[in-house]
């Protein structure tokens with residue numbers, strides 16, 4: 001999954017990961033969560049001929065694709081990008097009890113694609129978990145539903161990326177148990193290094209593979225495209 005995708009990323013892992021995996025990608029606003037995951041997946045499906053679904057709850061497909069282009073990321077025919085903004089609008093017309101359960105909806109979407117594409121459908125991304133939480137009002141059941149969603153994604157043998165905004169300061173909008181439920185956590189942050197603010201990537205957790213725990217610089221090359229460089233020197 002990581003090999004031959006984002007330049008320099010495979011240096012952080014001893015071996016590549018195998019499906020199924022649920023990977024949380026955290027970071028502050030503008031921390032390149034969307035660009036990183038999109039770039040990683042599009043390169044992966046281009047290399048392998050497999051198929052991916054990228055679901056954006058935060059913005060429209062067109063706007064998402066425009067942003068990806070700004071970072072120099074090429075689109076792939078092997079990836080479907082869906083947004084739920086249409087559903088959100090529909091929701092406002094429905095009575096309270098008829099409102100969409102977005103987790104069920106996501107599970108159905110995944111099931112449908114698995115039926116249509118078979119084993120070629122291997123990667124899923126949800127941008128973002130925070131947006132999903134804010135669309136679901138019965139928070140009491142949310143933990144249970146999230147657990148069931150992760151289970152479904154594992155049953156379909158997918159590598160699933162869950163994006164989650166984490167402010168630089170203050171409390172993240174987490175339920176609290178996401179970290180335990182997922183197989184991996186990749187944090188994209190910003191830090192002061194030798195007087196400048198630099199972007200970094202840090203693998204906080206990845207079950208079944210040994211990996212570096214160091215912060216590595218994350219940059220957008222002049223020719224476009226994201227790359228992972230050497231360790232960041234804090235200070």
Ligand SMILES: Nc1ncnc2c1ncn2[C@@H]1O[C@H](COP(=O)(O)OP(=O)(O)OP(=O)(O)O)[C@@H](O)[C@H]1O
Nearest residue numbers: 028029030031032033034035036067070071165220
């Ligand atoms: N060509 C470029 N070179 C360097 N940085 C760029 C370039 N194009 C975009 N960026 C940076 O990428 C950021 C957007 O990245 P992205 O949308 O992936 O972040 P995000 O973590 O998903 O943000 P959000 O929390 O808003 O969803 C911009 O705020 C900008 O700082």
Ligand SMILES: [Mg+2]
Nearest residue numbers: 033034035127
């Ligand atoms: Mg984003």
